[in-house]
Amino acid sequence: MDLSLRDIxxxxxxxxxxxxxxxDAKQGEFVGIIGPNGxxxxxxxxxxxxxxxxxSGAIFLGDKNLKNIKLADSAKLMGVxxxxxxxxxDLTVFExxxxxxxxxKQLLGPDTDEDYQIAAEALRKVGMEKQADRNFLTLSGGExxxxxxxxxxxxxxxxxxxxxxxxxxxxxxQLELLSxxxxxxxxxxxxxxxxxxxxxxxxxxxxxxxxxIIASGPPKQILTPExxxxxxxxxCSIQENVNTGYLSVVYxxxxxxx
Amino acid sequence: MMQSLKRRNFILSLAALAxxxxxxxxxxxxxxxxxxxxxxxxxxxxxKAFQLNPGNTIDQISAAHMDIIWKIxxxxxxxxxxxxxxxxxxxxxxxxxxxxxxxxxxxxxISAGASLGATFSxxxxxxxxxxxxxxWAFAGALGACVLVMALSSIGGQMSTxxxxxxxxxxxxxxxxxxxxxxxxxxxxxxxxxxxxxxMGSLAAAKWHNLALPAGGVLLGCLFFLAQSRNLNTMLLGExxxxxxxxxxxxxxxxxxxxxxxxxxxxxxxxxxxxFVGLIIPHIVRGFVGSDHRRLLPSVILTGILxxxxxxxxxxxxxxxxxxxxxxxxxxxxxPFFLYILYKNSxxxxxx
Numbered sequence: 261m262d263l264s265l266r267d268i269x270x271x272x273x274x275x276x277x278x279x280x281x282x283x284d285a286k287q288g289e290f291v292g293i294i295g296p297n298g299x300x301x302x303x304x305x306x307x308x309x310x311x312x313x314x315x316s317g318a319i320f321l322g323d324k325n326l327k328n329i330k331l332a333d334s335a336k337l338m339g340v341x342x343x344x345x346x347x348x349x350d351l352t353v354f355e356x357x358x359x360x361x362x363x364x365k366q367l368l369g370p371d372t373d374e375d376y377q378i379a380a381e382a383l384r385k386v387g388m389e390k391q392a393d394r395n396f397l398t399l400s401g402g403e404x405x406x407x408x409x410x411x412x413x414x415x416x417x418x419x420x421x422x423x424x425x426x427x428x429x430x431x432x433x434q435l436e437l438l439s440x441x442x443x444x445x446x447x448x449x450x451x452x453x454x455x456x457x458x459x460x461x462x463x464x465x466x467x468x469x470x471x472x473i474i475a476s477g478p479p480k481q482i483l484t485p486e487x488x489x490x491x492x493x494x495x496c497s498i499q500e501n502v503n504t505g506y507l508s509v510v511y512x513x514x515x516x517x518x
Numbered sequence: 519m520m521q522s523l524k525r526r527n528f529i530l531s532l533a534a535l536a537x538x539x540x541x542x543x544x545x546x547x548x549x550x551x552x553x554x555x556x557x558x559x560x561x562x563x564x565x566k567a568f569q570l571n572p573g574n575t576i577d578q579i580s581a582a583h584m585d586i587i588w589k590i591x592x593x594x595x596x597x598x599x600x601x602x603x604x605x606x607x608x609x610x611x612x613x614x615x616x617x618x619x620x621x622x623x624x625x626x627x628i629s630a631g632a633s634l635g636a637t638f639s640x641x642x643x644x645x646x647x648x649x650x651x652x653x654w655a656f657a658g659a660l661g662a663c664v665l666v667m668a669l670s671s672i673g674g675q676m677s678t679x680x681x682x683x684x685x686x687x688x689x690x691x692x693x694x695x696x697x698x699x700x701x702x703x704x705x706x707x708x709x710x711x712x713x714x715x716x717m718g719s720l721a722a723a724k725w726h727n728l729a730l731p732a733g734g735v736l737l738g739c740l741f742f743l744a745q746s747r748n749l750n751t752m753l754l755g756e757x758x759x760x761x762x763x764x765x766x767x768x769x770x771x772x773x774x775x776x777x778x779x780x781x782x783x784x785x786x787x788x789x790x791x792x793f794v795g796l797i798i799p800h801i802v803r804g805f806v807g808s809d810h811r812r813l814l815p816s817v818i819l820t821g822i823l824x825x826x827x828x829x830x831x832x833x834x835x836x837x838x839x840x841x842x843x844x845x846x847x848x849x850x851x852x853p854f855f856l857y858i859l860y861k862n863s864x865x866x867x868x869x
Contacts, residue, residue: 335763349753363763
C-alpha cells in the first residue's frame, strides 16, 4: 500500500513547523527522513499517524484520503513506533504486545488463539519471547523499544512508521531492528539519526531542514558532503566502502573547537 | 494452556470475592447497637426476600429484630455495596481515561462539584424530590470534570502535578460555595449539614432511595465493563491509543460523562465519601494486573466489600451514635495517597 503526502502544512501554537511537504513511500519501500533536531521530522510523522492534524494538504493511504478513514481502520494498515513510551501503569510484556490486536477486535470480542499466536510470533521476531511475563516497566530502554515494535507488528500493518526507532539501542540491536523491519517487505517511513545506517537501509531518503524538504532520492545520489554541510553545518567525507559497498560517512571535528 | 489456567484461577477468585460479598451482607446486618445472631439474621433475610421459612421458626423472631434487619440495616448495607461498587469503578475508569493513577472523583473535585450541585438545587428548590437533586448533582459533577480537564491541560500536555493542583483548586472552590449555601440556608430547608456533604453518610439509606443510585451504578458498571478494551488501550498514553485506533477525544469524553453521572447520583444520596476510587483500584491492580477485563469485575466486588465493612466500622466504633463514613475512608485513603505518590514518584520525588 502506497503512502503519499501532498503539500502538508503544520503549525503548532500558531508557529509554522512544517511547510509544503510532499512525500511518497511506495508499497514495500523503506523511506528514511533525515535532518537535524527541530527540523520537523517528528512533527511530520505525528501528522502521518494522526496525532496532529495538518492545516492544509492531504495524506493518502492507498487511494483514500486519510481523513476519510476511521481511526480504527487506519490502525489496521499503519503500525507506529513513537518516541515516547512512558507508562504510568504497569503491564506485562505480553499484555503490551497484545494491545496491537486492538484495531482488529470488536469492543466485546474475546482474544482468540490466533491473536495470541500473532502476538507470540511478533515477540519472537524481536527476540523477546523469553520476557513475555516480565513487567514492561522493568525493561531497559532498548528492550522497551523492541516490545513497542512487536506491538506494531501485531497490528499486522501494511506500513510501519518509526520515529527514531534505534534510539536507546546498542549497535547490535540497531542493525537487528532495521534488518528485521527491512525483511518484512512492507512499506516503512522512518525518521533516522544515523546517516550511515540510513544510507545502508533506505531505498529513498528525504532530507528536512526548518520544516521543508530540501532534497530527496536514493541515498547514493543525494548524500554528499555539500548537502550535509548545508543541513547539519558540519564537514564530512562520504565514501563507498570497498568491502561492503555501503556509503560510509566520516566526520571532521567542528572547526570552532579544533 | 497457560491462558486457560490463568482464566480458571481468575474465575475462582472472582467467585470467592462474590461469596465473601454475600457473606458480608449477612454479617453486616447483624452488627450495630443491637447485636443480632447471624443465624437469626439469615432467617429474616430468607423469609423477607424469598418467603422461605426453613424449620418454621420465623414466628419466634421478634418483630423489632425483623424491622431492624429489614427496614433499617439491609437498605443501608445495600447502599454501602452500591456506593462502594460505583466509586471504585469510577476511580478505575478515570485513572485509565486520563492515564493518571491518582485520578479519583474525590481528589479531582468531581464529588465536591456534585455536592455543590445538590446543595444548590435544594437551595433554589428547583425540583423537589430525588430526581431534581440527582440531576443537579450530575450537572455539578460534569461541570467539575470540564473545569479540571481544562485547568490541567493549560499550556499543552496534561501532567500529574497540574491535574492534582487543578483538583485542589476545584475542591476548595466547590466546597466553599456549597458550605456558603448551607450556611445561608440554615437548617430550615432540609439541606442537611456540612458534615453530611463533606464526610458522607449512609444513615439516610431507605428502600425508596436505593433505586436511583442502584440504577446509575449498574448502568455505569455495564458501560465500563463494555469499554474494557478501550480502557486498556488508553493506559498506554494518548499517542499510542490513537495509533491503535482509539478515538481518544470521544472515548474520554463519554467516560467522563458516565463518571460524572455515577458520582452525581452517589453524592446526591450519600454525600462525599473520599478516596474509595483511589484505594480500591490500586489494591486490586496489585493482584490481577492492569487488564480491565480482569480488573473491573474484581474492583466492583472489592469496592462492595470495602464499603460494607467501612460502614460497619463507622456505626460500631462509637458506643453511642456513629462516625461519618467519609472519616473512615479518608483515614485509610490519605496515607494510601501518600504511598502511591512515593512509590510511583510521579514527578514529585525528583525523578
